[in-house]
Amino acid sequence: MTSPGTKWWQAGLVVRLGLRNLAASRAKTLIIGGIILLGAALVVVGSSLLESVDRGMRSSIQGSLGGHLQVYDARSKDELALYGGMMGEPQLEPIEDFSKVKAALVNVPNVAKVVPMGIDQAMVSIGNQFDVALERLRADVRVRPAGGADPAIERRYQARKAHLRRMVGILRDDLAQARQIADLQGRDAAERRRAWEDLGRASSPEFWDHFDDDPLAGLEFLENRVAPQALDGGFTFVRYVGTDLDAFFRAFDRVQVVEGTRVPPGQRGILLGKWYAEEWLKLRAAHKLDQIERARRVQRRRLDRDEELARWARDAAGQTREIQLQLDPIAAEDAASRLARALGVTGPGERDLPKLLAQLFAVNEANFDRHYRIFYDTLAPLLQLYSIRVGDTITIQAPNKTGYMSSVNVKVYGFIQFRGLEQSGLAGVMSLMDLISFRALYGYPTAERTREIRELQAAAGVRDVSREEAEAALFGSADGAVSEQREAPIDDAQVLAGVRRPREREELSDRPFTQEETDRGVVLNAAILLKDPSKLARTARDVDAAAKAAGLNLEVVDWQKASGLIGQSVTLFRIVLYTAVLIVFLVALVIINNAMVMATLQRVKEIGTMRAIGAQRRFVLAMLLVESVTAGVVFGAIGAAVGACAVWLLRRAGGIPATNDQLYFFFSGPALLPRLGTTSLAVSLAIVVVVGVLSGLYPALLAMRVTPVEAMAAEE
Amino acid sequence: MAIVSVEDVTRVYTLGKSEVHALRGVSLEVQEGEFLSVAGPSGSGKTTLLNLIGCVDTPTTGRVVVGGDDTTRLSERALTELRLHRIGFIFQTFNLVPVLTVFQNVEFPLLLQGGHGSKERRARVNALLEATGLSEHARHRPSELSGGQRQRVAVARALVTRPALVLADEPTANLDSQTGANIIDLMREMNRRDGTTFVFSTHDAKVMAHANAIVRIADGRVVGREELSQAAGGVS
Numbered sequence A: 001m002t003s004p005g006t007k008w009w010q011a012g013l014v015v016r017l018g019l020r021n022l023a024a025s026r027a028k029t030l031i032i033g034g035i036i037l038l039g040a041a042l043v044v045v046g047s048s049l050l051e052s053v054d055r056g057m058r059s060s061i062q063g064s065l066g067g068h069l070q071v072y073d074a075r076s077k078d079e080l081a082l083y084g085g086m087m088g089e090p091q092l093e094p095i096e097d098f099s100k101v102k103a104a105l106v107n108v109p110n111v112a113k114v115v116p117m118g119i120d121q122a123m124v125s126i127g128n129q130f131d132v133a134l135e136r137l138r139a140d141v142r143v144r145p146a147g148g149a150d151p152a153i154e155r156r157y158q159a160r161k162a163h164l165r166r167m168v169g170i171l172r173d174d175l176a177q178a179r180q181i182a183d184l185q186g187r188d189a190a191e192r193r194r195a196w197e198d199l200g201r202a203s204s205p206e207f208w209d210h211f212d213d214d215p216l217a218g219l220e221f222l223e224n225r226v227a228p229q230a231l232d233g234g235f236t237f238v239r240y241v242g243t244d245l246d247a248f249f250r251a252f253d254r255v256q257v258v259e260g261t262r263v264p265p266g267q268r269g270i271l272l273g274k275w276y277a278e279e280w281l282k283l284r285a286a287h288k289l290d291q292i293e294r295a296r297r298v299q300r301r302r303l304d305r306d307e308e309l310a311r312w313a314r315d316a317a318g319q320t321r322e323i324q325l326q327l328d329p330i331a332a333e334d335a336a337s338r339l340a341r342a343l344g345v346t347g348p349g350e351r352d353l354p355k356l357l358a359q360l361f362a363v364n365e366a367n368f369d370r371h372y373r374i375f376y377d378t379l380a381p382l383l384q385l386y387s388i389r390v391g392d393t394i395t396i397q398a399p400n401k402t403g404y405m406s407s408v409n410v411k412v413y414g415f416i417q418f419r420g421l422e423q424s425g426l427a428g429v430m431s432l433m434d435l436i437s438f439r440a441l442y443g444y445p446t447a448e449r450t451r452e453i454r455e456l457q458a459a460a461g462v463r464d465v466s467r468e469e470a471e472a473a474l475f476g477s478a479d480g481a482v483s484e485q486r487e488a489p490i491d492d493a494q495v496l497a498g499v500r501r502p503r504e505r506e507e508l509s510d511r512p513f514t515q516e517e518t519d520r521g522v523v524l525n526a527a528i529l530l531k532d533p534s535k536l537a538r539t540a541r542d543v544d545a546a547a548k549a550a551g552l553n554l555e556v557v558d559w560q561k562a563s564g565l566i567g568q569s570v571t572l573f574r575i576v577l578y579t580a581v582l583i584v585f586l587v588a589l590v591i592i593n594n595a596m597v598m599a600t601l602q603r604v605k606e607i608g609t610m611r612a613i614g615a616q617r618r619f620v621l622a623m624l625l626v627e628s629v630t631a632g633v634v635f636g637a638i639g640a641a642v643g644a645c646a647v648w649l650l651r652r653a654g655g656i657p658a659t660n661d662q663l664y665f666f667f668s669g670p671a672l673l674p675r676l677g678t679t680s681l682a683v684s685l686a687i688v689v690v691v692g693v694l695s696g697l698y699p700a701l702l703a704m705r706v707t708p709v710e711a712m713a714a715e716e
Numbered sequence B: 001m002a003i004v005s006v007e008d009v010t011r012v013y014t015l016g017k018s019e020v021h022a023l024r025g026v027s028l029e030v031q032e033g034e035f036l037s038v039a040g041p042s043g044s045g046k047t048t049l050l051n052l053i054g055c056v057d058t059p060t061t062g063r064v065v066v067g068g069d070d071t072t073r074l075s076e077r078a079l080t081e082l083r084l085h086r087i088g089f090i091f092q093t094f095n096l097v098p099v100l101t102v103f104q105n106v107e108f109p110l111l112l113q114g115g116h117g118s119k120e121r122r123a124r125v126n127a128l129l130e131a132t133g134l135s136e137h138a139r140h141r142p143s144e145l146s147g148g149q150r151q152r153v154a155v156a157r158a159l160v161t162r163p164a165l166v167l168a169d170e171p172t173a174n175l176d177s178q179t180g181a182n183i184i185d186l187m188r189e190m191n192r193r194d195g196t197t198f199v200f201s202t203h204d205a206k207v208m209a210h211a212n213a214i215v216r217i218a219d220g221r222v223v224g225r226e227e228l229s230q231a232a233g234g235v236s
Helices: A004-024 A026-066 A098-105 A129-143 A151-181 A189-202 A205-209 A215-229 A245-251 A274-281 A284-298 A307-318 A320-326 A329-343 A347-351 A353-361 A368-382 A435-442 A447-459 A479-485 A492-499 A504-510 A515-519 A533-549 A565-602 A604-612 A617-652 A661-667 A678-704 A708-712 B046-053 B076-086 B102-113 B118-131 B147-159 B177-194
Strands: A069-073 A111-127 A234-243 A255-260 A270-273 A393-399 A405-418 A430-434 A525-530 A554-558 B002-015 B018-031 B035-039 B061-066 B087-090 B165-169 B197-202 B213-218 B221-227
Touching (some): A004 A026, A004 A617, A004 B102, A026 A405, A026 A617, A026 A661, A098 A533, A111 A245, A111 A435, A111 A533, A129 A151, A129 A215, A234 A270, A234 A274, A234 A435, A245 A430, A274 A284, A307 A320, A353 A368, A430 A435, A435 A515, A525 A533, A533 A554, A565 A617, A565 A678, A604 A617, A708 B046, B035 B177, B076 B087, B087 B147, B118 B147, B147 B165
Parallel strands (some): B035 B213
Antiparallel strands (some): A069 A525, A393 A405
16 A cells, blocks of 8 residues: 555655644744754854864963973873962972983874973062162162262262161161060060161161261171061062973964063073063052053953952052152152153142152042053153063072972073963963073982082072162152252163172073083973874874883873863863753753644644544654754754854954953963854754754654544534 | 444443443444435434544444454554545544645645655546535635635545545534535535445434435434435435
């Protein structure tokens, strides 16, 4: 009875009926279609965003630090985490001789470059105003001929002396308050009493009256007995990767020097992260202003409606003492007159720098842009905005492998950033240092280095962080000092000449080293860059095999795993997105199912009639499935198109702005520009079809059970 | 020769905890070419009897033999095939497929059967539309037709497969008496022309009068069968 043609005719009939039924029950079709459409659009947009974030992350990690593969010692206690782990830096076993790793891996097919690395954190001394002022005065003492022949130099000397005397006074006032709560009976009570007496002596008129008799002895006393009591300044942490700097720059094309120069080959030196400098080395008031500016520009937040911004503004206003301390009396005078002009202040207030600063930092939504400009145009040129500058030699200290503190002096050659990741803390906090210095800090020194360290230690105790320009200033109540010092001219060139004295330590850190020295020694991990990144998994196996063959016990991980928690966050995003999609489609499934069941119940008689006049169950099943699948595919395709349009529009509108550091890294730039992925399209259509079939299945099964008797039921 | 043979059939429906005895032992033979009316009040079991004859339902006990096949022994699939190829249905509520045109509704059983070329299908459908006076409405949807027109479409649909037996359950119940009479006349004409056997149920005496035999049912039992003269059922 069933000829081969039967199925063909029936298939045509089934499709025709299905389509007609869809068209006939428009409301139902539109509800179901709308849900499917939304779902498909969501999948397309969501997975496009995810793919874009994935791509951004890949680009961020590979281009800044990760490369394609990373190797580290397999015996390590922790896993490699390039951007830090939950509990600080991971504990890695050192690879004692990088040259062996390089030799073994560089010949693996598809390996382009092997870059040695050692990532760690250390303390950096950023000095304090007291030290700066002392150094200035010492320079003046040195150039001041006995008897004070040159009146200009003499005036400046006297001005700086007065400045320092005022600072001692402020310090004494500060510590007097601290003494109220200090335990003067404790173990170090005697030492504390002595310190207090020293401070008393340093602020006494007799001390300063007789200062000129033996200025060097006076300075010695201030440096040894008074300066250590000053509380401001101190240390900050720096996160760095010790590496073969030339190889690093060749391998990671995203890194660029924004200020200064690269470290010359064979020289020791550090390139500080620009972001790190902004965040930790910048004058705090300026940094707060920057934060507000960025929040207003990028996140469209408003000072008048945002409590956090208002708090930042108050913080900035509270940090103006730092600015005042930095300005010497003459610069302060200059700053006051410039500010008064810019702010339009006339009359008695125009010389009152604290008041002018207070006015400048009293920012609100209306005046912020103007005041921000005034700060950078008028005031900033007089200030040292960053506590470390290009050309400074900084002292880095870290606990080494043996538990002692290692300390090295390295010259700051410049500031770096990773292109596209300028605002990202994760990448931007990283500084680059030569491997020789890294090893010295890490505590696996070469024999030669051991000798150098001994020399360094011998030289320790002399702080020589240079401060060429910053001059401590004294304001507010010290009217006499200001009027006395106003006219004193400052010859910067002469000051600099005085500071630049030959130093034994600089010589040491200037001694060049060879490529061999760089290669033969301790590293913690190494980045591997591939010629063809698409063969990553295979190359990882090859690298593993090559390492084993060379007798190296190395763990080989891909960039994502090497990045630690950061890399896993993409996986987390993916789980979140897919869970959301799953929930949306489960809800859609229930709603569609419900609508279809209702529709089926309304059609019981029609279905019963078909069954009565000879339609088989599978015909009914097929008819209803065609309906739901067609609805799924058609509306799914429209939804995917809508999603694609949304992605396109989002891209045209400039993408999703990265409103914080983390997003900056994930987006690999200031905004996420989503790109439509073929995967997302395919996935969305597949999901939609599956949902269509699943949601239509139950009602179709229900319809299949409708008996032909239903057709006979009398009621319409 | 009997096209349908109902042998001592009972049919019990279970409605919740109670049992409804729709048929309590019915025996009946329908001869080929008959125009038979099943008469009785509502709830007497007319529809149940027709369902059993039409193979949309199976008896609780007893046998229903249609065209020589014992329906109690056939699978659901085979019963469907049997209905498709040998039986036509006309319903009280017309039961057309709302999304199909008149032509497509009539064509529908042929498509289910398969194996008919489009030319043949068109010829058959058009012939029936002509015979039922619906040629002008071929492209209309059921919703655009009157009740009488819809039932004509149903008649055409029932006949398009050239079944041996057409079952009509209260075909005139939803029509006014004149239209109902017209439908019965149409059925009678088809019965005469092609010799198709018709079994229809009704409780309308005027409609019964057109039949050549009336089987009376009450309380699930056949209470009598009267043969009517051909002339009495003739179309005037």
